[in-house]
Amino acid sequence: MSGIEGKVIALTGASSGIGEATAAYLAERGARMVLGARREDRLNAVVDKITAQGGSAVGIKVDVANREDLKRLVDVAADRFGRLDVLVSNAGTMAVSPFDELRQDDWDAMVATHITGLLNGIGAALPLFRRQRSGQFVNVSSTAAYVVKAPQGVYAATKTAVKVLTEGLRQESGPDLRVSLVSPGLTNTEGVGKGADPETAALMVKAREEIGLPPSAIASAIGYAIEAPDGVDVSEIVVRPTAQT
Numbered sequence: 001m002s003g004i005e006g007k008v009i010a011l012t013g014a015s016s017g018i019g020e021a022t023a024a025y026l027a028e029r030g031a032r033m034v035l036g037a038r039r040e041d042r043l044n045a046v047v048d049k050i051t052a053q054g055g056s057a058v059g060i061k062v063d064v065a066n067r068e069d070l071k072r073l074v075d076v077a078a079d080r081f082g083r084l085d086v087l088v089s090n091a092g093t094m095a096v097s098p099f100d101e102l103r104q105d106d107w108d109a110m111v112a113t114h115i116t117g118l119l120n121g122i123g124a125a126l127p128l129f130r131r132q133r134s135g136q137f138v139n140v141s142s143t144a145a146y147v148v149k150a151p152q153g154v155y156a157a158t159k160t161a162v163k164v165l166t167e168g169l170r171q172e173s174g175p176d177l178r179v180s181l182v183s184p185g186l187t188n189t190e191g192v193g194k195g196a197d198p199e200t201a202a203l204m205v206k207a208r209e210e211i212g213l214p215p216s217a218i219a220s221a222i223g224y225a226i227e228a229p230d231g232v233d234v235s236e237i238v239v240r241p242t243a244q245t
């Protein structure tokens with residue numbers, strides 16, 4: 001099946017920002033969305049908005065660090081719609097965490113969300129994709145995987161892991177599966193500056209508001225990777241604000 005219409009697409013990190021915009025973009029184009037995130041109130045609001053506009057979406061409370069939660073996300077897609085065509089692993093946390101501050105909970109959260117979370121998604125969806133003899137992984141990395149900037153060493157390392165795991169998966173995926181990496185640059189979402197000290201947070205919010213991409217720019221890049229014709233693997237897309245070095 002090519003295009004977006006009719007596809008069953010599971011997406012993590014759907015409760016805000018890029019995930020919310022991507023859920024809306026894909027639902028508008030006729031995808032049946034299975035959406036995961038931890039904040040149920042925000043997730044339900046996204047589902048309600050899509051449904052009110054005539055789209056198809058279901059929301060599941062998911063912590064990607066929990067293997068069983070990802071299995072449930074995939075099971076809901078399979079039970080309700082009979083298949084899963086795409087898993088978009090978008091959940092992420094952009095903690096600003098200078099090494100000297102020893103915010104080790106932030107380090108753990110980035111490893112758990114970006115690395116363990118991605119692997120949990122692969123572990124949940126790959127057996128179904130193999131049985132179907134089709135499926136697509138779309139993994140969200142970052143330009144931080146290409147250019148490391150202080151104080152984001154841990155974030156950059158975990159997003160580099162997303163890039164490397166995606167390439168490794170692509171090489172093992174064979175002719176039936178598609179594997180895509182989408183790496184956003186600075187995007188104007190609530191996640192930018194979250195948890196930082198007030199001074200840093202203010203600078204980051206200013207930057208994201210002045211030059212950040214609208215989340216819809218990343219949604220359409222993800223849509224491009226999904227709508228490619230069968231047999232065409234859009235392996236890697238990097239989308240930056242023109243003003244970003």
Ligand code: NDP
Nearest residue numbers: 013015016017018038039063064091092142186187189191
């Ligand atoms: P947001 O903070 O708006 O969105 C992050 C999403 O991830 C939320 O829906 C959040 O939902 C979810 N999430 C975080 N941790 C978990 C978890 N453990 N389990 C399930 N869901 C989780 O930020 P963005 O939209 O900007 O971020 C989306 C992705 O884009 C991330 O991977 C981020 O690293 C990446 N990115 C963003 C850039 C930017 O400048 N904005 C630049 C480069 C990459 P909830 O809290 O409800 O669980």
